[in-house]
Amino acid sequence: MSRPIRIALTKGRLEKDTVGLLESMGFDCTSVREKGRKLILPVPDAELEVVLAKANDVITYVEHGVCDMGVVGKDTIMEMKGKFFELIDLGFGRCRFALAAKKGSDFYSGYGIKTIATKYPNVARSFFEKKGMDTDIIKIEGSVELAPILGLADGIVDIVETGTTLKENGLEVIEDVAPISARLIVNTVSLKMRQAEIEKLTKLIEEKLK
């Protein structure tokens, strides 16, 4: 017998929201809720196996087909791209990519090349390329808000949810870049080979999201 459909969930908030969604569909997710340090959890009545992973790894596992499906933010999808199908906008994990700078800094003034700090260099690059604007992009790993405060960058491209982090650090949104929410992604081969099982699950999810 083949293994259950394997779904990779982004650890943390998206994991909680996805478990909430599966439970609202009537599936018992006790194994995920009481996971301890385990990383692969069975959800037998959904014929699913849940794998918990970091966002970038969700995409890697789905792309390589070791997980059939995944739940990951559009932010990670936009940054990593990759070969898989993006099937459903799950509606939770809503936030946005935005360009932000020091309050009152008049970001677009002047002719010099702007320096942008970001955890998402591909997203930032393509945003400014579409504008025909030359930029220096600097990759930062965490708390990118520090870069303009320390004088490293003119602006940042980052995730904004409530706006509190920007506000508390004297920054403001200059322009929205793209909306973000959690997406259900599927491996291209799995979608062909296990079409019936995947369609059954995605139909149930779509019904629930209506």
Ligand code: PRP
């Ligand atoms: C994100 C983002 C901002 C913050 C925005 O970081 O990089 O720093 O959330 O949220 P807000 O608009 O509600 O203040 P996150 O907390 O995900 O941590 P990270 O730096 O580890 O990515």
